[in-house]
Amino acid sequence: MGTDVAELFIVVTVIAVALIFDYTNGFHDSANAMAGPIATGAIRPRTAVILGAFLNLVGACLSTAVAKTISGGFFDDQLITASIILAGLVGAIVWNLMTWLFGLPSSSSHALFGGLIGAVIVGAGIASVHGWVIVSKVLLPAIVAPLVAGVAAAWATRLAYRITRRTPSVHTGTGFKYGQAFTSSMVALAHGTSDGQKTMGVITLVLIAANLQAAGTGPQMWVIMISALAIGLGTYSGGWRIMRAMGKGIVEIETPQGAASGAATSATILASAHLGFGLSTTHVSTGSILGSGVGRGAEVRWSVARRMVFAWLLTLPGAALVGGLAALLADQGVWGISALLVLLAGTCLGIYFLSRRNKITHANVTDSHQVLVLAAAAPTTVYPDDPRLEALPKPKKKKKKAKKPKLKSAA
Amino acid sequence: MHVDWAALAIVAVVSIAASVIFTILLAGGIRLVSAAKIKSNEGGSGTATVSLGYLLIGIAALLVLFGIYLIVPQFH
Numbered sequence: 001m002g003t004d005v006a007e008l009f010i011v012v013t014v015i016a017v018a019l020i021f022d023y024t025n026g027f028h029d030s031a032n033a034m035a036g037p038i039a040t041g042a043i044r045p046r047t048a049v050i051l052g053a054f055l056n057l058v059g060a061c062l063s064t065a066v067a068k069t070i071s072g073g074f075f076d077d078q079l080i081t082a083s084i085i086l087a088g089l090v091g092a093i094v095w096n097l098m099t100w101l102f103g104l105p106s107s108s109s110h111a112l113f114g115g116l117i118g119a120v121i122v123g124a125g126i127a128s129v130h131g132w133v134i135v136s137k138v139l140l141p142a143i144v145a146p147l148v149a150g151v152a153a154a155w156a157t158r159l160a161y162r163i164t165r166r167t168p169s170v171h172t173g174t175g176f177k178y179g180q181a182f183t184s185s186m187v188a189l190a191h192g193t194s195d196g197q198k199t200m201g202v203i204t205l206v207l208i209a210a211n212l213q214a215a216g217t218g219p220q221m222w223v224i225m226i227s228a229l230a231i232g233l234g235t236y237s238g239g240w241r242i243m244r245a246m247g248k249g250i251v252e253i254e255t256p257q258g259a260a261s262g263a264a265t266s267a268t269i270l271a272s273a274h275l276g277f278g279l280s281t282t283h284v285s286t287g288s289i290l291g292s293g294v295g296r297g298a299e300v301r302w303s304v305a306r307r308m309v310f311a312w313l314l315t316l317p318g319a320a321l322v323g324g325l326a327a328l329l330a331d332q333g334v335w336g337i338s339a340l341l342v343l344l345a346g347t348c349l350g351i352y353f354l355s356r357r358n359k360i361t362h363a364n365v366t367d368s369h370q371v372l373v374l375a376a377a378a379p380t381t382v383y384p385d386d387p388r389l390e391a392l393p394k395p396k397k398k399k400k401k402a403k404k405p406k407l408k409s410a411a
Numbered sequence: 412m413h414v415d416w417a418a419l420a421i422v423a424v425v426s427i428a429a430s431v432i433f434t435i436l437l438a439g440g441i442r443l444v445s446a447a448k449i450k451s452n453e454g455g456s457g458t459a460t461v462s463l464g465y466l467l468i469g470i471a472a473l474l475v476l477f478g479i480y481l482i483v484p485q486f487h
Contacts, residue, residue, distance in 0.1 A: 014476045062482075062484060098472070136414045148423045151423075151427055152429075156433070157434075160437075163438035164441060171448065175440070179433075183475070187476045263430045267430040270429075270481050271421075272426070273481075276418040277415060277418040277422045281421070341480055359471045
Protein backbone atom coordinates (compact mmCIF):
# COMPACT_ATOMS: atom_id res chain seq x y z
CA MET A 1 0.00 0.00 0.00
CA GLY A 2 2.75 2.40 1.03
CA THR A 3 4.78 1.71 -2.08
CA ASP A 4 1.74 2.28 -4.28
CA VAL A 5 1.17 5.70 -2.84
CA ALA A 6 4.86 6.52 -3.21
CA GLU A 7 4.79 5.35 -6.82
CA LEU A 8 1.71 7.38 -7.59
CA PHE A 9 3.32 10.41 -5.97
CA ILE A 10 6.33 10.06 -8.29
CA VAL A 11 4.10 9.64 -11.36
CA VAL A 12 2.06 12.73 -10.56
CA THR A 13 5.22 14.71 -9.80
CA VAL A 14 6.86 13.72 -13.06
CA ILE A 15 3.76 14.69 -15.04
CA ALA A 16 3.58 18.08 -13.32
CA VAL A 17 7.29 18.77 -13.79
CA ALA A 18 7.11 17.57 -17.42
CA LEU A 19 4.36 20.12 -18.05
CA ILE A 20 6.48 22.86 -16.48
CA PHE A 21 9.33 21.85 -18.78
CA ASP A 22 6.92 21.95 -21.73
CA TYR A 23 5.93 25.48 -20.75
CA THR A 24 9.56 26.64 -20.55
CA ASN A 25 10.18 24.90 -23.86
CA GLY A 26 7.38 26.98 -25.36
CA PHE A 27 8.51 30.36 -24.15
CA HIS A 28 12.16 29.62 -24.76
CA ASP A 29 11.49 28.76 -28.39
CA SER A 30 8.77 31.32 -29.07
CA ALA A 31 11.49 33.60 -30.42
CA ASN A 32 12.74 31.05 -32.97
CA ALA A 33 9.68 31.66 -35.07
CA MET A 34 8.53 35.10 -34.03
CA ALA A 35 11.62 37.21 -33.18
CA GLY A 36 12.12 38.15 -36.85
CA PRO A 37 8.60 39.33 -37.72
CA ILE A 38 8.30 41.17 -34.40
CA ALA A 39 11.62 42.96 -34.98
CA THR A 40 10.65 44.10 -38.48
CA GLY A 41 7.07 44.90 -37.50
CA ALA A 42 5.68 42.32 -39.95
CA ILE A 43 3.46 41.04 -37.13
CA ARG A 44 2.66 42.95 -33.96
CA PRO A 45 4.16 41.37 -30.82
CA ARG A 46 0.85 40.30 -29.26
CA THR A 47 -0.52 38.95 -32.54
CA ALA A 48 2.74 37.13 -33.17
CA VAL A 49 2.70 35.21 -29.91
CA ILE A 50 -0.99 34.38 -30.25
CA LEU A 51 -0.33 33.07 -33.77
CA GLY A 52 2.77 31.22 -32.57
CA ALA A 53 0.92 29.70 -29.62
CA PHE A 54 -2.00 28.59 -31.79
CA LEU A 55 0.30 26.99 -34.38
CA ASN A 56 2.36 25.32 -31.66
CA LEU A 57 -0.80 23.91 -30.14
CA VAL A 58 -2.07 22.67 -33.51
CA GLY A 59 1.36 21.23 -34.32
CA ALA A 60 1.55 19.42 -30.99
CA CYS A 61 -1.89 17.86 -31.59
CA LEU A 62 -0.89 16.79 -35.10
CA SER A 63 2.13 14.79 -34.06
CA THR A 64 0.81 11.35 -33.24
CA ALA A 65 4.02 9.40 -33.67
CA VAL A 66 5.71 9.93 -30.33
CA ALA A 67 9.35 8.98 -30.24
CA LYS A 68 9.76 5.62 -28.51
CA THR A 69 12.99 6.63 -26.85
CA ILE A 70 13.76 9.77 -24.95
CA SER A 71 17.38 8.81 -24.41
CA GLY A 72 18.30 10.01 -27.90
CA GLY A 73 20.99 7.32 -28.05
CA PHE A 74 23.08 9.11 -25.42
CA PHE A 75 22.76 6.16 -23.05
CA ASP A 76 21.06 2.81 -22.69
CA ASP A 77 17.27 3.13 -22.57
CA GLN A 78 17.09 0.53 -19.84
CA LEU A 79 18.70 2.93 -17.39
CA ILE A 80 15.70 5.27 -17.50
CA THR A 81 13.63 5.36 -14.32
CA ALA A 82 10.99 7.79 -13.13
CA SER A 83 13.41 9.50 -10.76
CA ILE A 84 16.01 9.92 -13.52
CA ILE A 85 13.37 11.48 -15.76
CA LEU A 86 12.36 13.78 -12.92
CA ALA A 87 15.94 14.86 -12.25
CA GLY A 88 16.56 15.34 -15.98
CA LEU A 89 13.47 17.54 -16.31
CA VAL A 90 14.54 19.62 -13.32
CA GLY A 91 17.97 20.14 -14.89
CA ALA A 92 16.39 21.19 -18.18
CA ILE A 93 13.91 23.59 -16.53
CA VAL A 94 16.58 25.31 -14.43
CA TRP A 95 18.89 25.65 -17.44
CA ASN A 96 16.08 27.01 -19.62
CA LEU A 97 15.18 29.61 -17.01
CA MET A 98 18.80 30.65 -16.45
CA THR A 99 19.44 31.16 -20.16
CA TRP A 100 16.11 32.96 -20.51
CA LEU A 101 17.11 35.35 -17.72
CA PHE A 102 20.26 36.27 -19.64
CA GLY A 103 18.48 36.37 -23.00
CA LEU A 104 20.37 33.42 -24.42
CA PRO A 105 18.55 31.30 -26.99
CA SER A 106 19.72 27.78 -26.17
CA SER A 107 18.28 24.49 -27.33
CA SER A 108 15.56 23.03 -25.09
CA SER A 109 16.27 19.55 -26.46
CA HIS A 110 19.91 19.81 -25.50
CA ALA A 111 18.85 20.99 -22.05
CA LEU A 112 16.59 17.95 -21.65
CA PHE A 113 19.26 15.54 -22.90
CA GLY A 114 21.80 17.23 -20.65
CA GLY A 115 19.58 16.91 -17.58
CA LEU A 116 18.93 13.24 -18.31
CA ILE A 117 22.63 12.55 -18.94
CA GLY A 118 23.56 14.14 -15.61
CA ALA A 119 20.96 12.06 -13.82
CA VAL A 120 22.16 8.87 -15.56
CA ILE A 121 25.78 9.61 -14.63
CA VAL A 122 24.81 9.95 -10.98
CA GLY A 123 22.72 6.77 -11.11
CA ALA A 124 24.87 4.52 -13.27
CA GLY A 125 28.31 6.09 -13.65
CA ILE A 126 29.95 8.08 -16.41
CA ALA A 127 30.81 4.96 -18.44
CA SER A 128 27.14 4.45 -19.24
CA VAL A 129 27.04 7.59 -21.39
CA HIS A 130 28.09 7.24 -25.02
CA GLY A 131 30.57 10.07 -25.41
CA TRP A 132 30.78 9.98 -29.20
CA VAL A 133 27.03 10.49 -29.51
CA ILE A 134 27.45 13.79 -27.66
CA VAL A 135 30.04 14.85 -30.23
CA SER A 136 27.98 13.80 -33.26
CA LYS A 137 24.59 14.94 -31.96
CA VAL A 138 25.44 18.04 -29.96
CA LEU A 139 28.86 19.52 -30.71
CA LEU A 140 28.89 19.05 -34.47
CA PRO A 141 25.29 20.24 -35.09
CA ALA A 142 25.92 23.28 -32.89
CA ILE A 143 28.64 24.29 -35.35
CA VAL A 144 26.88 23.10 -38.50
CA ALA A 145 23.43 24.62 -37.85
CA PRO A 146 24.45 28.28 -37.77
CA LEU A 147 26.85 27.72 -40.65
CA VAL A 148 24.28 26.14 -42.98
CA ALA A 149 21.42 28.47 -42.00
CA GLY A 150 23.78 31.42 -41.95
CA VAL A 151 25.11 30.80 -45.46
CA ALA A 152 21.58 30.21 -46.74
CA ALA A 153 20.32 33.42 -45.13
CA ALA A 154 23.33 35.46 -46.26
CA TRP A 155 22.90 34.47 -49.91
CA ALA A 156 19.13 34.88 -49.78
CA THR A 157 19.45 38.32 -48.19
CA ARG A 158 22.03 39.47 -50.71
CA LEU A 159 19.79 38.31 -53.57
CA ALA A 160 16.68 39.90 -52.07
CA TYR A 161 18.43 43.27 -51.90
CA ARG A 162 20.03 42.86 -55.33
CA ILE A 163 16.74 41.99 -57.02
CA THR A 164 14.69 44.77 -55.41
CA ARG A 165 17.49 47.38 -55.59
CA ARG A 166 15.46 49.74 -57.77
CA THR A 167 12.04 48.89 -56.35
CA PRO A 168 10.62 51.65 -54.13
CA SER A 169 10.43 50.55 -50.50
CA VAL A 170 6.68 51.33 -50.36
CA HIS A 171 6.22 48.36 -52.68
CA THR A 172 8.72 45.96 -51.12
CA GLY A 173 7.49 46.31 -47.54
CA THR A 174 4.16 44.54 -47.78
CA GLY A 175 5.38 41.68 -49.96
CA PHE A 176 8.36 40.83 -47.80
CA LYS A 177 6.29 41.16 -44.63
CA TYR A 178 3.82 38.59 -45.96
CA GLY A 179 6.72 36.31 -46.87
CA GLN A 180 8.12 36.67 -43.38
CA ALA A 181 4.77 36.04 -41.70
CA PHE A 182 4.26 32.81 -43.65
CA THR A 183 7.75 31.41 -43.14
CA SER A 184 7.57 32.23 -39.40
CA SER A 185 4.24 30.47 -39.11
CA MET A 186 5.78 27.39 -40.69
CA VAL A 187 8.56 27.43 -38.11
CA ALA A 188 6.00 27.68 -35.28
CA LEU A 189 3.97 24.78 -36.68
CA ALA A 190 7.05 22.62 -37.20
CA HIS A 191 8.17 23.43 -33.66
CA GLY A 192 4.86 22.22 -32.26
CA THR A 193 5.09 18.90 -34.10
CA SER A 194 8.65 18.23 -32.96
CA ASP A 195 8.79 19.64 -29.42
CA GLY A 196 5.22 18.90 -28.36
CA GLN A 197 6.12 15.21 -28.72
CA LYS A 198 8.91 15.36 -26.19
CA THR A 199 6.65 15.97 -23.20
CA MET A 200 4.01 13.54 -24.42
CA GLY A 201 6.76 10.93 -24.76
CA VAL A 202 8.01 11.56 -21.24
CA ILE A 203 4.55 11.38 -19.66
CA THR A 204 3.59 8.27 -21.64
CA LEU A 205 6.83 6.58 -20.67
CA VAL A 206 6.19 7.21 -16.98
CA LEU A 207 2.58 6.02 -17.22
CA ILE A 208 3.72 2.81 -18.91
CA ALA A 209 6.50 2.28 -16.36
CA ALA A 210 3.94 2.60 -13.54
CA ASN A 211 1.62 0.07 -15.23
CA LEU A 212 -1.07 2.72 -15.62
CA GLN A 213 -0.98 2.29 -19.39
CA ALA A 214 -0.39 -0.76 -21.57
CA ALA A 215 3.14 -1.06 -22.96
CA GLY A 216 3.56 -0.18 -26.62
CA THR A 217 0.53 2.11 -26.77
CA GLY A 218 0.65 5.72 -27.86
CA PRO A 219 -0.07 8.77 -25.74
CA GLN A 220 -3.59 9.11 -24.40
CA MET A 221 -5.86 11.90 -25.47
CA TRP A 222 -5.59 13.88 -22.22
CA VAL A 223 -1.79 13.64 -22.38
CA ILE A 224 -1.80 15.07 -25.91
CA MET A 225 -4.19 17.83 -24.89
CA ILE A 226 -2.37 19.03 -21.75
CA SER A 227 1.04 18.82 -23.42
CA ALA A 228 -0.18 20.83 -26.39
CA LEU A 229 -1.79 23.33 -24.05
CA ALA A 230 1.38 23.72 -21.95
CA ILE A 231 3.63 24.39 -24.94
CA GLY A 232 1.03 26.73 -26.44
CA LEU A 233 0.72 28.71 -23.20
CA GLY A 234 4.49 28.90 -22.98
CA THR A 235 4.71 30.25 -26.51
CA TYR A 236 1.96 32.76 -25.77
CA SER A 237 3.80 34.06 -22.72
CA GLY A 238 6.42 35.10 -25.22
CA GLY A 239 9.79 34.71 -23.56
CA TRP A 240 10.35 38.37 -24.39
CA ARG A 241 13.91 38.41 -23.13
CA ILE A 242 14.98 35.90 -25.76
CA MET A 243 12.71 37.57 -28.30
CA ARG A 244 14.64 40.80 -27.86
CA ALA A 245 18.05 39.11 -27.83
CA MET A 246 17.32 37.36 -31.14
CA GLY A 247 15.31 40.04 -32.89
CA LYS A 248 17.32 43.08 -31.82
CA GLY A 249 20.43 41.86 -30.02
CA ILE A 250 22.41 40.22 -32.83
CA VAL A 251 21.69 42.68 -35.63
CA GLU A 252 19.04 45.17 -36.68
CA ILE A 253 16.64 43.32 -39.00
CA GLU A 254 15.19 45.11 -42.02
CA THR A 255 12.12 43.79 -43.79
CA PRO A 256 13.69 42.11 -46.89
CA GLN A 257 16.39 40.69 -44.64
CA GLY A 258 13.75 39.33 -42.28
CA ALA A 259 11.97 37.59 -45.15
CA ALA A 260 15.24 36.03 -46.34
CA SER A 261 16.21 34.85 -42.86
CA GLY A 262 12.72 33.44 -42.32
CA ALA A 263 13.01 31.51 -45.58
CA ALA A 264 16.42 30.19 -44.54
CA THR A 265 15.16 29.15 -41.10
CA SER A 266 12.15 27.22 -42.36
CA ALA A 267 14.07 25.65 -45.28
CA THR A 268 16.88 24.48 -43.01
CA ILE A 269 14.55 23.18 -40.30
CA LEU A 270 12.45 21.23 -42.81
CA ALA A 271 15.51 19.88 -44.62
CA SER A 272 17.15 18.75 -41.39
CA ALA A 273 13.94 17.12 -40.13
CA HIS A 274 13.31 15.20 -43.34
CA LEU A 275 16.77 14.42 -44.69
CA GLY A 276 18.25 12.79 -41.64
CA PHE A 277 20.66 15.25 -40.05
CA GLY A 278 18.94 16.70 -37.01
CA LEU A 279 19.61 20.35 -36.22
CA SER A 280 18.29 22.42 -33.34
CA THR A 281 15.56 24.92 -34.27
CA THR A 282 17.15 27.44 -31.93
CA HIS A 283 20.59 27.16 -33.51
CA VAL A 284 19.13 27.37 -37.01
CA SER A 285 17.07 30.49 -36.24
CA THR A 286 19.99 32.25 -34.60
CA GLY A 287 22.27 31.32 -37.51
CA SER A 288 19.76 32.65 -40.06
CA ILE A 289 19.46 36.02 -38.35
CA LEU A 290 23.24 36.25 -38.05
CA GLY A 291 23.76 35.25 -41.68
CA SER A 292 21.11 37.66 -42.94
CA GLY A 293 22.94 40.46 -41.12
CA VAL A 294 26.21 39.49 -42.80
CA GLY A 295 24.44 39.24 -46.18
CA ARG A 296 23.08 42.76 -45.85
CA GLY A 297 26.47 44.05 -44.76
CA ALA A 298 24.97 45.25 -41.50
CA GLU A 299 26.86 45.72 -38.26
CA VAL A 300 26.62 42.38 -36.49
CA ARG A 301 27.18 42.35 -32.74
CA TRP A 302 29.63 39.48 -32.74
CA SER A 303 30.06 39.62 -28.98
CA VAL A 304 26.38 38.74 -28.57
CA ALA A 305 26.64 35.96 -31.14
CA ARG A 306 29.73 34.55 -29.46
CA ARG A 307 28.00 34.53 -26.10
CA MET A 308 25.10 32.60 -27.62
CA VAL A 309 27.46 29.96 -29.05
CA PHE A 310 29.12 29.60 -25.63
CA ALA A 311 25.67 29.09 -24.15
CA TRP A 312 24.93 26.37 -26.70
CA LEU A 313 28.12 24.52 -25.84
CA LEU A 314 27.45 24.90 -22.11
CA THR A 315 23.80 23.81 -22.34
CA LEU A 316 24.46 20.09 -22.18
CA PRO A 317 27.07 20.10 -19.37
CA GLY A 318 25.19 22.84 -17.50
CA ALA A 319 21.89 21.01 -17.54
CA ALA A 320 23.76 17.77 -16.78
CA LEU A 321 25.23 19.35 -13.64
CA VAL A 322 21.81 20.46 -12.39
CA GLY A 323 20.27 17.14 -13.44
CA GLY A 324 22.98 15.23 -11.60
CA LEU A 325 22.48 17.19 -8.40
CA ALA A 326 18.73 16.75 -8.73
CA ALA A 327 19.23 13.01 -9.16
CA LEU A 328 21.04 12.83 -5.82
CA LEU A 329 17.85 14.11 -4.19
CA ALA A 330 15.36 12.30 -6.41
CA ASP A 331 16.93 8.95 -5.48
CA GLN A 332 16.08 9.50 -1.81
CA GLY A 333 12.43 8.56 -2.14
CA VAL A 334 9.43 10.68 -1.26
CA TRP A 335 11.18 13.15 1.05
CA GLY A 336 13.99 13.69 -1.45
CA ILE A 337 11.53 14.35 -4.22
CA SER A 338 9.57 16.72 -2.03
CA ALA A 339 12.76 18.61 -1.18
CA LEU A 340 13.64 18.70 -4.89
CA LEU A 341 10.24 20.18 -5.71
CA VAL A 342 10.65 22.87 -3.05
CA LEU A 343 14.12 23.70 -4.39
CA LEU A 344 12.81 23.83 -7.96
CA ALA A 345 9.97 26.15 -6.99
CA GLY A 346 12.42 28.37 -5.08
CA THR A 347 14.80 28.55 -8.05
CA CYS A 348 11.97 29.36 -10.47
CA LEU A 349 10.67 32.11 -8.19
CA GLY A 350 14.17 33.50 -7.63
CA ILE A 351 14.88 33.71 -11.36
CA TYR A 352 11.46 35.23 -11.94
CA PHE A 353 12.07 37.97 -9.37
CA LEU A 354 15.53 38.64 -10.80
CA SER A 355 13.98 39.02 -14.25
CA ARG A 356 11.48 41.56 -12.93
CA ARG A 357 14.29 43.96 -12.08
CA ASN A 358 14.58 44.65 -15.76
CA LYS A 359 11.33 43.51 -17.20
CA ILE A 360 10.88 42.88 -20.90
CA THR A 361 7.34 42.56 -22.21
CA HIS A 362 5.49 42.67 -25.50
CA ALA A 363 5.29 46.45 -25.07
CA ASN A 364 9.02 47.17 -24.85
CA VAL A 365 10.51 44.18 -26.66
CA THR A 366 11.72 46.15 -29.69
CA ASP A 367 12.75 49.29 -27.79
CA SER A 368 16.31 48.22 -27.16
CA HIS A 369 18.79 45.53 -28.15
CA GLN A 370 19.92 44.78 -24.62
CA VAL A 371 18.78 42.16 -22.19
CA LEU A 372 19.96 43.52 -18.88
CA VAL A 373 19.94 41.40 -15.76
CA LEU A 374 22.12 42.93 -13.11
CA ALA A 375 22.58 46.40 -14.50
CA ALA A 376 18.95 47.22 -13.84
CA ALA A 377 19.83 50.23 -11.77
CA ALA A 378 22.60 51.36 -14.11
CA PRO A 379 21.97 53.67 -17.06
CA THR A 380 20.92 51.73 -20.15
CA THR A 381 23.94 52.91 -22.13
CA VAL A 382 26.08 50.39 -20.30
CA TYR A 383 26.25 47.30 -22.42
CA PRO A 384 27.16 44.19 -20.48
CA ASP A 385 29.03 42.27 -23.16
CA ASP A 386 32.14 41.78 -21.12
CA PRO A 387 31.15 39.09 -18.61
CA ARG A 388 32.06 35.69 -19.92
CA LEU A 389 29.21 33.27 -19.62
CA GLU A 390 31.17 31.05 -17.27
CA ALA A 391 31.54 33.96 -14.88
CA LEU A 392 27.92 35.03 -15.03
CA PRO A 393 26.51 33.23 -11.97
CA LYS A 394 29.19 34.77 -9.68
CA PRO A 395 28.46 38.47 -10.16
CA LYS A 396 24.80 37.62 -9.87
CA LYS A 397 25.21 36.56 -6.26
CA LYS A 398 27.37 39.53 -5.39
CA LYS A 399 25.13 42.11 -6.95
CA LYS A 400 22.01 40.47 -5.67
CA LYS A 401 23.19 40.76 -2.12
CA ALA A 402 24.54 44.23 -2.63
CA LYS A 403 21.44 45.61 -4.23
CA LYS A 404 18.61 43.95 -2.44
CA PRO A 405 18.68 46.15 0.65
CA LYS A 406 18.75 49.17 -1.61
CA LEU A 407 15.63 48.02 -3.37
CA LYS A 408 13.84 47.37 -0.14
CA SER A 409 14.68 50.77 1.26
CA ALA A 410 13.58 52.37 -1.99
CA ALA A 411 10.29 50.53 -1.81
CA MET B 412 32.56 7.84 -34.16
CA HIS B 413 29.90 7.80 -36.80
CA VAL B 414 28.75 10.97 -38.48
CA ASP B 415 26.43 10.86 -41.45
CA TRP B 416 28.41 13.27 -43.61
CA ALA B 417 26.30 12.52 -46.70
CA ALA B 418 23.08 13.49 -44.90
CA LEU B 419 24.81 16.61 -43.63
CA ALA B 420 25.89 17.59 -47.15
CA ILE B 421 22.39 16.99 -48.54
CA VAL B 422 20.79 19.04 -45.75
CA ALA B 423 23.23 21.89 -46.41
CA VAL B 424 22.68 21.92 -50.18
CA VAL B 425 18.88 21.61 -49.97
CA SER B 426 18.58 24.27 -47.27
CA ILE B 427 20.66 26.79 -49.16
CA ALA B 428 19.01 26.04 -52.51
CA ALA B 429 15.47 26.23 -51.11
CA SER B 430 16.10 29.51 -49.26
CA VAL B 431 17.68 31.10 -52.31
CA ILE B 432 14.96 29.90 -54.69
CA PHE B 433 12.16 31.09 -52.38
CA THR B 434 13.78 34.49 -51.97
CA ILE B 435 14.40 34.91 -55.71
CA LEU B 436 10.74 34.09 -56.43
CA LEU B 437 9.40 36.42 -53.75
CA ALA B 438 11.78 39.30 -54.48
CA GLY B 439 11.37 38.88 -58.25
CA GLY B 440 7.59 38.86 -57.92
CA ILE B 441 7.61 41.97 -55.73
CA ARG B 442 9.91 43.75 -58.18
CA LEU B 443 7.76 42.90 -61.21
CA VAL B 444 4.46 43.85 -59.54
CA SER B 445 5.99 47.12 -58.41
CA ALA B 446 7.38 47.82 -61.88
CA ALA B 447 3.94 47.16 -63.36
CA LYS B 448 2.31 49.57 -60.90
CA ILE B 449 4.81 52.28 -61.78
CA LYS B 450 4.26 51.63 -65.50
CA SER B 451 0.47 51.89 -65.26
CA ASN B 452 0.79 55.07 -63.21
CA GLU B 453 2.76 56.52 -66.08
CA GLY B 454 -0.02 55.59 -68.47
CA GLY B 455 1.49 52.40 -69.86
CA SER B 456 0.10 48.87 -69.68
CA GLY B 457 1.75 46.55 -67.19
CA THR B 458 -0.52 43.53 -67.62
CA ALA B 459 2.19 41.12 -68.79
CA THR B 460 4.62 42.23 -66.10
CA VAL B 461 2.06 42.05 -63.34
CA SER B 462 0.92 38.55 -64.35
CA LEU B 463 4.49 37.32 -64.40
CA GLY B 464 5.05 38.93 -61.01
CA TYR B 465 2.04 37.23 -59.46
CA LEU B 466 3.09 33.95 -61.09
CA LEU B 467 6.44 34.13 -59.28
CA ILE B 468 4.72 34.97 -55.98
CA GLY B 469 2.31 32.09 -56.62
CA ILE B 470 5.18 29.64 -57.04
CA ALA B 471 6.67 30.95 -53.79
CA ALA B 472 3.29 30.32 -52.13
CA LEU B 473 3.36 26.76 -53.50
CA LEU B 474 6.73 26.28 -51.81
CA VAL B 475 5.11 27.34 -48.52
CA LEU B 476 2.29 24.83 -49.12
CA PHE B 477 4.89 22.13 -49.80
CA GLY B 478 6.53 23.04 -46.50
CA ILE B 479 3.21 22.65 -44.67
CA TYR B 480 2.74 19.31 -46.45
CA LEU B 481 6.13 18.22 -45.07
CA ILE B 482 5.32 19.40 -41.54
CA VAL B 483 1.91 17.74 -41.14
CA PRO B 484 2.50 13.99 -40.66
CA GLN B 485 -1.09 13.11 -41.63
CA PHE B 486 -0.35 14.14 -45.23
CA HIS B 487 2.26 11.49 -45.89
